[in-house]
Amino acid sequence: MQLIWKSTFTGNETRIFRGKVLAGLLKVSNWKDNAYGELDGHMLRFKTRGFWKRHTQILSIEGERELGRIEYNMWNGNATIVYQDNEYQWKFGSWKRNKWTVTDSESVAHFTKKSLWKNQGEIEYEYISSAIILIGLFVNTYFQRISASA
Incomplete structure (x- = not known):
């Protein structure tokens, strides 16, 4: 399947399209690395914490239930x-940081x-949850913001 994503210049809002629909x-806060988003009925909230070892909690849209967590490795990009007891790896596919993948053992x-x-850009996927697609876009936005502030 294929999706198209388009972000604003600042990266605060990313719209995800299936064709022209x-x-x-995904909406990211101007002042914090927090966000919320929705894709195909999966509604998530992201809350980033920590100073030296930053991580992001993946929460229900109300912010009451923790559904998962993102741990960053800044040096390796x-x-x-970890989302609903499944583990996925997010990584850049090129040194230009214009390609990245999210994988688990099956998808x-x-x-x-x-x-x-x-x-x-575009998203090509099969057999992977829409929530993971949304999380993959959030992680890219997080790395972009860190690179821009360095």
Whole structure:
């Protein structure tokens, strides 16, 4: 299956399309690395914590139930996602950081940024939850913000 994503210049809002139909949205806070989003009925909230060893809690949209966690490895540019007791690996596919993947033992999602100047791209996936697609976009936004502030 294929999705198209388009972010604003600042990366605060990412819209996810299936063809020309809006399928989902990811909104990131201006001042914190917190966000919320929805894709195909999966509604999630992201709350980033920590100073030296940062991690993000994946919460229900109300913020009451913890569904998972993201652990970042800043030096290698990858992350480990634990979502509903399943573990996924998020990593860049090129040194230009225009491709990244989210994988587990059975499935993979490929994300591609189409242009250096425009913040948009494609997502190719099979047999992977829409929640993981949303989490993969959040992790990329997190790494972009860290790179921009360095």
